[in-house]
Amino acid sequence: MRTSIATVCLSGGLVQKMYAAAEAGFDAIEIFEPDLIAAPQSPEEIRALASRLGLTLDLYQPFRDAEGVDEAAFGDVLHRAEAKFRLMQRLGMDLMLVCSNVGTATVDDDEVSAGQLRRLSDLAATYGIRLAYEALAWGRFVDDYRRSWRIVELADHPNVGICLDSFHILSRGHDPKQIEDIPAEKIFFLQLADAPALSMDVLSWSRHHRLFPGEGSFDLPAFLGHVLRAGYDGPLSLEVFNDTFRQTDPVRTARQAQRSLRWLADRTAELLGEEAGPLPRLPEVTAPEAFDFVEIKAADTSGVEVLLEQLGFDFGGRHRSKQVRLWTWGSARVVCNDVPSASPEPHIAAVGFDVADSDPAAERAARLMAPPVHRRTYAGEQALRAFTSPDGTEVFLSHAEDWIGEFDGGVSRPDGNAARIDHVNLVQPWHSFDEAVLFYTSVLSLTPQPTQEVAGPAGLVRSQVMSSPAGGVRLPLNLLPNGQQGQAQHFALACRDIIEVVAAARERGLRPLKVPGNYYDDLVARFGLADDLVATLRDLDLLYDRDADGEYLHCYTETVGEVFFELVERRDRYDGYGAGNAPVRLVSQAG
Ligand code: MG
Ligand code: MG
Numbered sequence: 001m002r003t004s005i006a007t008v009c010l011s012g013g014l015v016q017k018m019y020a021a022a023e024a025g026f027d028a029i030e031i032f033e034p035d036l037i038a039a040p041q042s043p044e045e046i047r048a049l050a051s052r053l054g055l056t057l058d059l060y061q062p063f064r065d066a067e068g069v070d071e072a073a074f075g076d077v078l079h080r081a082e083a084k085f086r087l088m089q090r091l092g093m094d095l096m097l098v099c100s101n102v103g104t105a106t107v108d109d110d111e112v113s114a115g116q117l118r119r120l121s122d123l124a125a126t127y128g129i130r131l132a133y134e135a136l137a138w139g140r141f142v143d144d145y146r147r148s149w150r151i152v153e154l155a156d157h158p159n160v161g162i163c164l165d166s167f168h169i170l171s172r173g174h175d176p177k178q179i180e181d182i183p184a185e186k187i188f189f190l191q192l193a194d195a196p197a198l199s200m201d202v203l204s205w206s207r208h209h210r211l212f213p214g215e216g217s218f219d220l221p222a223f224l225g226h227v228l229r230a231g232y233d234g235p236l237s238l239e240v241f242n243d244t245f246r247q248t249d250p251v252r253t254a255r256q257a258q259r260s261l262r263w264l265a266d267r268t269a270e271l272l273g274e275e276a277g278p279l280p281r282l283p284e285v286t287a288p289e290a291f292d293f294v295e296i297k298a299a300d301t302s303g304v305e306v307l308l309e310q311l312g313f314d315f316g317g318r319h320r321s322k323q324v325r326l327w328t329w330g331s332a333r334v335v336c337n338d339v340p341s342a343s344p345e346p347h348i349a350a351v352g353f354d355v356a357d358s359d360p361a362a363e364r365a366a367r368l369m370a371p372p373v374h375r376r377t378y379a380g381e382q383a384l385r386a387f388t389s390p391d392g393t394e395v396f397l398s399h400a401e402d403w404i405g406e407f408d409g410g411v412s413r414p415d416g417n418a419a420r421i422d423h424v425n426l427v428q429p430w431h432s433f434d435e436a437v438l439f440y441t442s443v444l445s446l447t448p449q450p451t452q453e454v455a456g457p458a459g460l461v462r463s464q465v466m467s468s469p470a471g472g473v474r475l476p477l478n479l480l481p482n483g484q485q486g487q488a489q490h491f492a493l494a495c496r497d498i499i500e501v502v503a504a505a506r507e508r509g510l511r512p513l514k515v516p517g518n519y520y521d522d523l524v525a526r527f528g529l530a531d532d533l534v535a536t537l538r539d540l541d542l543l544y545d546r547d548a549d550g551e552y553l554h555c556y557t558e559t560v561g562e563v564f565f566e567l568v569e570r571r572d573r574y575d576g577y578g579a580g581n582a583p584v585r586l587v588s589q590a591g
Pocket of ligand 2 (some may be wrong): 423425490492566577
């Protein structure tokens with residue numbers, strides 16, 4: 001599988017982009033014309049650098065407004081094209097993208113467009129150059145790959161073929177299955193991009209919101225499956241216009257891009273089975289169905305330990321060689337790690353995911369270029385496999401039975417309310433949100449759920465839940481409004497009877513986050529709850545939600561450093577997170 005990336009995906013100057021692409025293991029790049037024009041290097045220098053870096057220059061793009069024009073205008077097109085063909089010769093390139101006419105087309109006639117592409121191809125052929133014709137989703141007359149293919153067929157010239165771009169096809173809802181009817185030798189190039197489900201004009205959607213495969217909601221494995229079934233064996237090339245990626249470190253973005261292609265190849269191979277040919281597979285892992293532990297780190301975590309005790313956790317012992325203490329409650333395990341050099345505020349530093357066999361999971365993470373975490377281990381201790389997620393939180397692939405013996409035993413009170421970790425909510429910096437979605441999709445095989453937005457006192461909070469198939473692992477990723485960094489993370493403990501748990505916790509001194517009286521008046525209006533239930537909720541500062549699947553009772557602790565806890569009780573098959581209550585929590589926390 002040859003991998004390629006358009007220079008438009010990355011920030012920086014052309015040379016920087018080329019180094020980043022090479023470093024991330026790409027075989028080729030598409031040169032986006034404005035990047036070349038702005039580069040201080042000559043075409044010959046760019047060509048030489050590419051060869052030193054082991055990159056081939058696979059596509060020069062884009063050449064606009066070529067076809068469907070009147071005869072006088074077409075003379076100008078040929079003149080313009082010839083200058084580009086000469087430039088491409090200096091670069092040592094032989095494939096140019098011609099996108100369907102947006103600006104100057106006046107003739108809506110396939111025969112005319114085909115005739116003009118044929119004449120352009122004749123000229124290209126004298127320079128040894130081929131043309132890949134792409135239907136833009138917003139082309140004046142040609143906005144559908146089936147029509148661009150008809151025109152290429154009519155042009156009937158060995159130097160013109162088609163370029164398929166997943167965005168232009170899937171954003172319009174065009175059926176990609178008919179790609180299989182195009183002869184392989186006529187598919188000159190393939191561009192891949194994902195995108196979030198948005199309802200907006202397709203041009204703005206494309207220019208600002210494209211994503212790498214696995215980060216959005218297009219079915220790219222199915223799309224690529226059709227292209228490969230057609231017999232295409234050229235490079236898989238990413239063309240992603242995205243406002244965030246243009247502002248972030250190109251080396252990191254290029255790795256993210258390469259990860260997306262490795263994931264996509266694996267998913268497509270799975271889909272195609274025997275037909276997949278040489279697509280590389282990843283070691284298979286099933287998504288974890290439980291959290292193994294959460295680690296809280298700080299110079300001093302004692303404030304968190306007070307809270308854990310009040311909630312109902314038991315002290316589970318000290319680690320035999322590190323300043324680490326374990327707290328347990330049912331299957332919920334929290335590790336408090338005092339590190340003098342750590343950020344002084346308690347924060348969620350690591351999350352352990354329970355994987356029965358960590359070897360293939362770790363091998364898969366490494367193949368996806370997840371950066372490994374190295375922690376010191378001593379003789380007889382389990383070396384846990386861990387990787388750094390995009391927001392810096394360490395992700396452990398672990399299994400409590402393997403490491404729990406390293407703690408001297410603590411006490412465990414029998415408790416009918418034995419808790420488990422229901423969800424871990426990680427706040428994401430703006431620049432790594434999409435990368436995080438891909439990370440958890442590809443490395444842990446979690447599935448992204450539809451995004452939600454909730455109103456906070458200082459702006460909208462976007463939330464994307466990543467979850468395992470049976471819901472044992474739920475990982476809401478929250479993106480905060482601009483400029484709000486360092487907001488608290490939290491994790492939620494599910495218990496059988498939250499009213500009993502909170503009443504007992506209050507006896508031990510717990511003070512849940514205060515809920516305003518207006519909230520309970522509204523509850524009565526919204527749900528028509530019985531008076532005594534509302535009185536209990538009000539008394540305990542419990543929040544409530546209900547939908548067709550069941551009910552959700554929950555409450556929050558106060559924040560210690562950068563972390564707080566949530567207690568939840570899910571009734572029946574309730575599957576949400578009380579999103580309607582989030583504004584109340586956000587205002588209460590801000591006040
Ligand atoms: Mg394209
Ligand atoms: Mg929550």
